[in-house]
Amino acid sequence: MRAVRIPAVLVSRVTHFKVLALCFICTSVYVYLYSEVSLQSLTLHKMIMAAIGDFRSWQKQIWELWDYIRYGEFFTDTDSAEKDRNITRNYATTQVSRSRMDRNVSRAPVNTENLALDMLHTNATLLTLFTTWQTSVEKFTCHNNTVRNWNLLKPFVQPILFTNENELSIQVTAMGWKVLPVSKAGRGVPVLKNMYLDTIKVFNSTFYAYANGDILFTDTLIITLLTVLTSSLNKSRPLMVIGRRTNVDNVTALEARDQITITKAAEFRGTLFSAWGEDYFITMKNYPWKDIPDVIVGRRAYDNWLVLDARRRGHVVDATETILAVHQTTYRGNYEGHSHRDSDYNHNLLVRTFRRLHYAAGKTSCTELITRYNSTHAPQIQWRNPNKECYPL
Structure with missing residues (x-):
């Protein structure tokens, strides 16, 4: 039986399509992985920013509570009476308490x-x-x-x-x-x-x-x-x-x-x-x-x-x-x-x-x-x- 001879032009086209298909698959995988990383990075960024926002909102309350702790230590210090009165007033008007x-x-x-x-x-x-x-x-x-x-x-x-x-x-x-x-x-x-x-x-x-x-x-x-x-x-x-x-x-x-x-x-x-x-x-x-x-x-x-x-x-x-x-x-x-x-x-x-x-x-x-x-x-x-x-x- 005589072998069928495939034209060189057709062989080059098939190879070309294979290379294109491989490139397409690689591109798809890259885009998928990149999008996943981007979404995770965005989520992590939002979590970090939310934590920073919480910290800033708590900062004032933390200092008010610290004033109270300091007052408890300074109460018996007769040399800081004026300072005590200021700290006492700050605590008496504190807004740390919540409903x-x-x-x-x-x-x-x-x-x-x-x-x-x-x-x-x-x-x-x-x-x-x-x-x-x-x-x-x-x-x-x-x-x-x-x-x-x-x-x-x-x-x-x-x-x-x-x-x-x-x-x-x-x-x-x-x-x-x-x-x-x-x-x-x-x-x-x-x-x-x-x-x-x-x-x-x-x-x-x-x-x-x-x-x-x-x-x-x-x-x-x-x-x-x-x-x-x-x-x-x-x-x-x-x-x-x-x-x-x-x-x-x-x-x-x-x-x-x-x-x-x-x-x-x-x-x-x-x-x-x-x-x-x-x-x-x-x-x-x-x-x-x-x-x-x-x-x-x-x-x-x-x-x-x-x-x-x-x-x-x-x-x-x-x-x-x-x-x-x-x-x-x-x-x-x-x-x-x-x-x-x-x-x-x-x-x-x-x-x-x-x-x-x-x-x-x-x-x-x-x-x-x-x-x-x-x-x-x-x-x-x-x-x-x-x-x-x-x-x-």
């Missing part, structure tokens, strides 16, 4: 600013804030966060830990807290009213409060209490300030290091808890704690009963909207008090004493008074009408 779940700045009214200045100049304590816990490896970070966080509220707030553990006492004392022994307990857990009575005997302040040992605060606590103190409420009657907490899972030491970072963690990762839960109870020295049953902390039922009883006695203020209280939720969840072996301790005690209890009347939503931010982002006290489930008392 819950948004970025509106809260600002103390002028009369509360003046009161804050007076308290600082006289070295008076606004609030004695106490809690209790047992040494726990699982909650080391949580409790360490609490110690450091409550220290940020000085000099307006004096932190106290109730414990009979010697090593724990040494540790928290070294970190700037005061320690008191547990004088009375039920099932090994401190009795709430004795903690109040013992604290009032030893420390002098305008307000006294128990808060769970996993709660973090910001200076919204201070500004709200100054607002309550300068309000027209009749403070000769028993007064209690309560509020709902914001649950944040696994709060890190980095997030808890200052008020700005914990506020941002609550804004982006927090969830407001049920109106059934109250984790802090702020009262004044005249509150009749001696008449309260021997309920223990960390177990269910006592919180709603306390609010119910306080509504009968005088004024109860729901400060949920103006006090940021961050609950450090651990692996034990948000209903830890229900999981204890003696979780019904308080309920059984109260039923034996009062027989019938309407716990729903002790929810935060059942208080007749509430704190809210006004148009100038300053907290104020308002009246409200609770719904039917809040009665009878």
